[in-house]
Amino acid sequence: MKYTRYDMKRKNNNxxxxxxxxxxxxxxxxxxxxxxSNFFIxxxxxxxxxxxxxxxxxxxxxxxxxxxxxxxxxxxENITEYSAIQCGVFSNKDNAETLKxxxxxxxxxxxxxxxxxxxxxxxxxxxKEEEKVLKLLDSKKKEYSKIKFNIQPKDECDIxxxxxxxxxxxxxxxxxxxxxxxxxxxxxxxxxxKLEETNKEGENYKALIELKNNINNLPKEMSKEHxxxxxxxxxxxxxxxx
Numbered sequence: 001m002k003y004t005r006y007d008m009k010r011k012n013n014n015x016x017x018x019x020x021x022x023x024x025x026x027x028x029x030x031x032x033x034x035x036x037s038n039f040f041i042x043x044x045x046x047x048x049x050x051x052x053x054x055x056x057x058x059x060x061x062x063x064x065x066x067x068x069x070x071x072x073x074x075x076x077e078n079i080t081e082y083s084a085i086q087c088g089v090f091s092n093k094d095n096a097e098t099l100k101x102x103x104x105x106x107x108x109x110x111x112x113x114x115x116x117x118x119x120x121x122x123x124x125x126x127x128k129e130e131e132k133v134l135k136l137l138d139s140k141k142k143e144y145s146k147i148k149f150n151i152q153p154k155d156e157c158d159i160x161x162x163x164x165x166x167x168x169x170x171x172x173x174x175x176x177x178x179x180x181x182x183x184x185x186x187x188x189x190x191x192x193x194k195l196e197e198t199n200k201e202g203e204n205y206k207a208l209i210e211l212k213n214n215i216n217n218l219p220k221e222m223s224k225e226h227x228x229x230x231x232x233x234x235x236x237x238x239x240x241x242x
Contacts, residue, residue: 078152078153079150079151079152080126080150080151080152080153080162081126081127081148081149081150081151082124082125082126082127082148082149082150082151082165082238083124083125083126083127083130083146083147083148083149084121084123084124084146084147084149084235084238085121085122085123085124085125085130085133085134085137085144085145085146085147086119086120086121086122086144086145086146086147087099087103087109087120087121087122087137087142087143087144088119088120088143089117089118089119089120090117090118090120091116091117091118092118093111093118096111096118096119096120097111099120100120103120103122103142106136106140107122107123107133107136107176108123108172108175108176108224108227108228108231109121109122109123109228110123110227110228110231110232110235111232112232112235121147121231121235122137122144123172123176123231124169124172124231124234124235124238125169125173126166126169129169129173130146149238149239149241151241154202154203155198155199155202156196156198156199156202157198157199157202157203157204157205157208158202158203158204160195160198160208161204161207161208161211161241163195164192164208164211164212164215165211165234165237165238167188167191167192167215168211168214168215168230168234169234171183171185171188171222171230172227172230172231172234175222175223175224175226175227176227181223181224182221182222182223183221183222184220184221185215185218185219185220185221185222186220188215188218189215189216189218192212192215192216193216195212203242204241204242206240207237207240207241210237211237214230214233
């Protein structure tokens, strides 16, 4: 009977050798991969430098633009707007007077001479007040247009101008009420006299003085007959503000 003899010891040695080789290859591959990976990551990090297109720079630009837009928006919100409601323009003063008398049935209209034209102005109103007036004119089927006066306060002088104009308009509109016969002016005179002195170099300082003098010269009691004169005065002041 024949049999084949196997060298079990040699076979086991070959298997151990094979396993050691495979393990060595895997360890080498791991070490080599780590070294290469660290090299490229380090090189990439070292190559990043701040530039005009870097995220940091862009963030600064966006922030500056946002601040600029916020400032512009703030300026827009601070603008005080007034409207003179114009109901006609005539070269013939008699025609202007006719329209004025017609409009006086439900308001106190005044005339403004500009060159060879006469404007018929129904009144001067703040942005909040004009809506009510326009509805009235619409209900009476009267044509009109708006002359806008925008004041963007640049200094304390301009701020006081807006306050004084508002105070004048409050008196005028109070007198528009059919139930009111007269308005006492003591309080507004006292308030005006206590306003702090402003920079005389202000661009609209002349207008401020005119408004203060006008209030100081008001009669102790203002009646409806003063409305037209006060409206014409305010129109002139608003037209001259820069």
